[in-house]
Amino acid sequence: MEMSLEQEVQAPVAVVTGGGQGIGRKVAEALAGEGYALVLADLKEPLETLAALEDAGAQVHAVVGDVTSEVYAAQLAEQVRHRFGRVDVLVNNAGVSLLTPAEETTAEEWRRVLEVNLTGPFLLSRTLGKLMLDAGGGSIVNVASIAGLHAVADRAAYNASKHGLIGLTRTLAAEWGGRGIRVNAVCPGWVKTEMDAADQASGGYTDSDIVERVPMARFAAPEDIAQAVAFLADPARSGFINGIAMPVDGGWTADASWNSLRMQKR
Secondary structure, eight states: OOOOHHHHHHSOEEEEETTTSHHHHHHHHHHHHTTOEEEEEESSOOHHHHHHHHHTTOOEEEEESOTTOHHHHHHHHHHHHHHHSOOOEEEEOOOOOOOBOGGGOOHHHHHHHHIIIIIHHHHHHHHHHHHHHHHTOEEEEEEOOGGGTSOOTTBHHHHHHHHHHHHHHHHHHHHHGGGTEEEEEEEEOSBOSHHHHHHHHTTSOOHHHHHTTSTTOSOBOHHHHHHHHHHHHOHHHHTTOOSOEEEESTTGGGOOOOHHHHHHTO
16 A cells, blocks of 8 residues: 555554464554554565455555564565654564474474574564664564463473563663663463464364463453553553563463362352
């Protein structure tokens, strides 16, 4: 969709990685509904998401590439600068999962998960963060996980990547908070997405495993996470919130009950 320069200057701009499906798409839709222009960063052209956002009247642009690449990070930042002249929000949502016992996890698998889930957010935060620093403000929201707050068996690489992402969040919040940039993380519990379907297909768990563990007795919906991201992105609603790792998990991390005790309360 072509835009006038006036529109480009007036609309706040959000970059969402992994914006083509799942949580990323719902984040993009939520931010578009709040008046943001969107830049979707994904491995392939997010045609359905682009069409849906354009039909809803949003200003939207896609930049295809691999978030683990320094070259791509630089190209993305340049396209954002050239097209919009600013970036107000970065949502580091792109991620991959790996359900493998630690002793069976290869070095190649380990590196891939860390590259996508941790190195990618660092590269984009560093590159787009420079634009925010030059402008004197902005918000970065990292999509971490409750696996970054606690351990979940058979996910050594994934857990490590999300623990690291929370550490990165806190570090950037400390470094950049005084220069106008807030950096926070949301920590979803289990969410019904394409990633969940793939993980369940591997035999790692069932719906009942999750539902019985969550005090609110359901999976999260992508919209639940999107609304939390939109809250943290908005300086009017969360302007003094910086460096947090906010669980969006239906009470999973709050509940230390054993399962039979938890189920008695239903």
